[in-house]
Amino acid sequence: MKTKLTLFSILVCIAMFSCNTSKSKYKSYSGDAEIERKVDSVLSLMTLEEKIGQMTQFSGRGDITGPEMQNEVMPYLKKGLVGSMFNEATVEKVRPLQEAALAESRLKIPVLFGYDVIHGFRTIFPMSLAESCSWDLDLMKESARIAATEAAAEGISWTFAPMVDIARDARWGRVMEGAGEDVYLGKLVATARVKGFQGEGWKDLESTNTVLACAKHFAAYGAAEAGRDYNTAEVSERTLNEIYLPPFLAAKEAGVATFMTAFNEIGGVPCTASKYLYKDVLRDRWDFRGFVVTDYTAINELVEHGIAKDEAQAAELAANAGIDMDMTGGVYLENLKAQVEAGKVSMESIDIAVSRILEMKFLLGLFDDPYRYMDEARQESTRMKPAFLASARNIAKRSVVLLKNENIFPIDKSSRKTVALIGPMIKNQTSLNGEWAGRGDRNQSVSLFDGLQEKYKGSNIQFTYASACGLKGNDKSGFKSALNIARKADLVLVAMGEDFNWSGEAACRTNIQLPGVQQDFLKELKKLNKPTGLVLVNGRPLDLSWENENMDAIMEAWYLGTTAGDALADVISGDYNPSGKLTLSFPRNVGQVPIYYNAKNTGRPIPKDDPDADYKSTYIDVENSPLYPFGYGLSYTTFSIKDVKLNTNTLKSGEQLTVNATLSNTGGLYGEEVVQLYVQDLYGSVSRPVKELKGFEKVGLEPGESKEIQFTISEDDLKFFDINMNFVAEDGDFKLWVSTSSSDESNERSFNFKH
Numbered sequence: 105m106k107t108k109l110t111l112f113s114i115l116v117c118i119a120m121f122s123c124n125t126s127k128s129k130y131k132s133y134s135g136d137a138e139i140e141r142k143v144d145s146v147l148s149l150m151t152l153e154e155k156i157g158q159m160t161q162f163s164g165r166g167d168i169t170g171p172e173m174q175n176e177v178m179p180y181l182k183k184g185l186v187g188s189m190f191n192e193a194t195v196e197k198v199r200p201l202q203e204a205a206l207a208e209s210r211l212k213i214p215v216l217f218g219y220d221v222i223h224g225f226r227t228i229f230p231m232s233l234a235e236s237c238s239w240d241l242d243l244m245k246e247s248a249r250i251a252a253t254e255a256a257a258e259g260i261s262w263t264f265a266p267m268v269d270i271a272r273d274a275r276w277g278r279v280m281e282g283a284g285e286d287v288y289l290g291k292l293v294a295t296a297r298v299k300g301f302q303g304e305g306w307k308d309l310e311s312t313n314t315v316l317a318c319a320k321h322f323a324a325y326g327a328a329e330a331g332r333d334y335n336t337a338e339v340s341e342r343t344l345n346e347i348y349l350p351p352f353l354a355a356k357e358a359g360v361a362t363f364m365t366a367f368n369e370i371g372g373v374p375c376t377a378s379k380y381l382y383k384d385v386l387r388d389r390w391d392f393r394g395f396v397v398t399d400y401t402a403i404n405e406l407v408e409h410g411i412a413k414d415e416a417q418a419a420e421l422a423a424n425a426g427i428d429m430d431m432t433g434g435v436y437l438e439n440l441k442a443q444v445e446a447g448k449v450s451m452e453s454i455d456i457a458v459s460r461i462l463e464m465k466f467l468l469g470l471f472d473d474p475y476r477y478m479d480e481a482r483q484e485s486t487r488m489k490p491a492f493l494a495s496a497r498n499i500a501k502r503s504v505v506l507l508k509n510e511n512i513f514p515i516d517k518s519s520r521k522t523v524a525l526i527g528p529m530i531k532n533q534t535s536l537n538g539e540w541a542g543r544g545d546r547n548q549s550v551s552l553f554d555g556l557q558e559k560y561k562g563s564n565i566q567f568t569y570a571s572a573c574g575l576k577g578n579d580k581s582g583f584k585s586a587l588n589i590a591r592k593a594d595l596v597l598v599a600m601g602e603d604f605n606w607s608g609e610a611a612c613r614t615n616i617q618l619p620g621v622q623q624d625f626l627k628e629l630k631k632l633n634k635p636t637g638l639v640l641v642n643g644r645p646l647d648l649s650w651e652n653e654n655m656d657a658i659m660e661a662w663y664l665g666t667t668a669g670d671a672l673a674d675v676i677s678g679d680y681n682p683s684g685k686l687t688l689s690f691p692r693n694v695g696q697v698p699i700y701y702n703a704k705n706t707g708r709p710i711p712k713d714d715p716d717a718d719y720k721s722t723y724i725d726v727e728n729s730p731l732y733p734f735g736y737g738l739s740y741t742t743f744s745i746k747d748v749k750l751n752t753n754t755l756k757s758g759e760q761l762t763v764n765a766t767l768s769n770t771g772g773l774y775g776e777e778v779v780q781l782y783v784q785d786l787y788g789s790v791s792r793p794v795k796e797l798k799g800f801e802k803v804g805l806e807p808g809e810s811k812e813i814q815f816t817i818s819e820d821d822l823k824f825f826d827i828n829m830n831f832v833a834e835d836g837d838f839k840l841w842v843s844t845s846s847s848d849e850s851n852e853r854s855f856n857f858k859h
C-alpha cells in the first residue's frame with residue numbers, strides 16, 4: 105500500500121506518540137495490533153459529535169431505495185459528521201463528496217461509500233436466486249468478484265450483499281435476492297459470495313477488486329408473515345436458530361465485515377433493537393468483530409413498531425442493542441449525544457462502535473489514500489469488460505432451469521422451418537436485469553429476440569414475431585394477430601413473465617400466476633394445438649399448474665442479466681444443455697405457500713400409498729407436494745444413479761460414513777447433473793425434517809460415461825438443536841437418499857449413529 109502523508113496522517117502520528125490513549129474495549133476484526141493502535145489513536149482525537157458522525161450514514165440520492173429523507177449532506181460532510189454514504193456511484197459523483205469531507209472537516213476522516221451491488225454492478229449477472237440454481241459455488245464467487253471489481257472502480261468500497269435470508273414463501277418479492285429455501289446450500293452460497301466480494305482474509309480488503317460485504321438482513325426477514333414485505337416474522341427460537349441463522353453464521357465465518365439489521369420484529373422485538381440478536385448471538389456467541397448497519401431508517405421505525413415513544417428513545421434502544429451505524433435515518437445524529445449525556449448510552453459503547461467503523465476504513469486503505477476507489481482511468485477500463493460479459497453469459501446459461509420438456513427443446517438449427525416468437529418478453533430488454541441491478545444499463549441487455557437471431561443466423565429456421573399482450577394490464581388487442589402468426593408456424597416459442605419491478609423490495613404478490621392477460625393468451629394459443637414451448641422471465645416461483653398441464657415445455661429463465669438473450673439462445677439451441685436445479689419449490693398454487701422440502705412430518709402425514717386417506721395433514725383440493733420441488737430440473741440428456749453403497753451401517757463419533765454412488769449419462773448428449781445427498785433423522789428429542797440436504801456434487805458426463813461420486817457424513821453433519829437447545833448429534837436411526845431432486849427417493853439406504 106502506498107502511504108501518502110496527509111494532514112490527517114500527521115495528526116494520527118502525533119496522537120499515537122503523544123496521547124496516552126485509553127484503549128477502548130473493542131475487539132478488532134483484523135486482530136492486528138498495528139491497526140488497533142491506529143484506530144485508538146484516531147478515536148482519541150475525536151469529539152462525541154464526530155464519533156456520532158462516524159455512526160451516521162447519508163444517502164447520496166443518486167438511487168432511491170427507500171422513503172426520501174430531507175437532510176442535505178454537504179454541511180454535515182464539511183463538519184466531519186458523516187461516516188458513510190450510499191446510493192451514489194461513479195467517480196464523478198463520489199469524488200466531490202469525499203473532497204468535501206476531507207477539505208473542510210477537522211479530522212479529515214474519509215467517508216465509506218456503500219451501494220447495493222447485489223447481482224452485478226455494470227455487468228449484470230442472473231438475479232441471486234437464479235444464480236443459486238446453478239449450484240456452482242465457484243461461479244457465484246466469480247460473479248461477486250467481478251461485481252466488486254466494477255463497483256470498486258466507481259467509488260464504492262462496501263456492498264450491501266449478500267442477502268442470506270432463507271426464503272420459503274414465493275409471495276415475498278425478495279426471494280429473488282437470496283439462495284432459496286435450503287439451509288445447507290444457503291450456508292455455502294453465503295460463504296462463496298462473501299469471499300467473492302471480500303477475498304479470503306482481511307488483507308485482501310486492501311485490494312481494489314474487493315469491497316466490504318454485508319450479511320443481511322439479520323434476522324428472519326424472509327419469514328415475513330403472509331409473504332408481505334416488512335411484516336412480522338413469527339418464528340420460534342428453534343426455527344430461528346436452525347433455519348434462519350446458519351447462513352449468517354457461515355457469512356461471519358467467511359469473514360464478512362458487516363451485518364445489516366432486518367426491518368421485521370421477532371417475538372415483539374424489532375430486530376434493530378434486539379439485544380438477543382446483536383449482543384447474545386452475534387457478538388457473544390459468534391464473536392463477530394465487524395460493524396452493524398441498520399437497514400434504511402430502521403431506527404426511526406422503532407417508533408412505528410411501537411417500542412419507542414420517540415426517536416430519542418429509538419436511538420437509545422438501537423445503540424444499546426449494539427447497532428453501530430444508522431442508515432439514512434439521522435436518528436443517531438439528532439439524538440445520541442443527549443442520550444450519552446443523560447447516561448442512557450455509555451461512552452464506551454459509542455467508542456466500540458466507532459472503532460469498528462474506523463478499522464474497516466483502515467483495512468480498505470482509505471486513510472492512506474481516500475481516493476483509491478476513485479480512479480477515472482480504472483473506471484473506464486473496468487466497466488463491462490468482455491471477460492466480465494463472457495462470465496455473465498456462462499453463469500446465466502447455467503442458471504436456467506428446464507421444468508418440462510416434451511419434444512420442444514432444444515430447437516435444432518437444422519430441424520424446423522418456422523418458429524413463431526410470441527409474447528411480451530420476446531423483445532423486452534428492460535426487465536431482463538431484474539431488480540437490484542446496480543448501474544446496469546437496461547437498454548444494453550440482450551433481448552431473447554436478438555439472442556435468437558444471432559444464434560440461428562444462417563440456419564433453416566425462420567422466425568416470425570408478435571408480442572400478443574403486455575406483461576400486465578388487460579389489453580387483448582394483440583391476441584388476434586399473434587394467433588394468426590402462431591397458426592402459420594411449425595413451432596411456437598412464447599416468452600412471458602413478470603415486469604422486473606414486480607419482485608424485489610416492496611413487491612409482494614398474493615396471486616403468483618402469470619400477471620395480466622398472459623395466461624388468457626396461452627389458453628387461446630392452446631386451441632391451435634401447435635407444439636409450444638414457454639420461456640419464463642420472472643423473479644419468484646410462479647403458480648404454473650395450468651401451464652404445466654397445457655404447454656409442451658417450460659423453461660424457467662428468471663432474470664438473467666445483461667447477456668440474457670444470448671445465454672437463453674445457448675440453451676434453447678442446445679449449444680448448452682441445461683443443468684439448473686431449483687433452489688426454491690414451485691407450489692401448485694398460492695394456497696400451499698410457504699412450502700419447502702425440509703418440512704416436518706406432523707403426527708398425521710398422508711400415507712404414500714393412500715393419498716385419499718381421511719383425517720390426515722393434507723388439502724381437499726390439491727396434493728401436498730409442490731409442482732416442482734427443490735433440487736428439480738431437467739436436462740436434454742438422461743442420468744441414472746446406481747450402486748449406492750455405504751462403508752458402514754453404523755456411524756460412530758470421530759468416524760466417517762462414506763456414501764458411494766455411480767452416476768451415468770444414459771442419454772445421447774453431454775450434460776451436467778447435480779447429485780444430491782439427503783438425510784433424515786428418524787426420531788430425536790425434538791422432531792426433525794423429513795429430509796435435509798447434506799451434500800451435492802455437480803458432474804459433467806459425456807453420453808455413456810459414468811462417474812463414481814463419494815459423499816461423507818460425520819457426527820457434525822447430524823447435529824441440531826436438541827430439546828435443551830444444545831447443538832448436538834443424538835444416537836439414532838437415519839435414512840439417506842442419493843438423488844437428482846429432493847422428491848426422488850429411489851436410492852434409499854439406512855444407517856444409525858452411536859456416540
Ligand code: NOJ
Nearest residue numbers: 169170220264399400609
Ligand atoms: C433497504 C433494503 O432492505 C436493503 O436491503 C438495502 O440494502 C437498503 N434499503 C439500501 O438500499
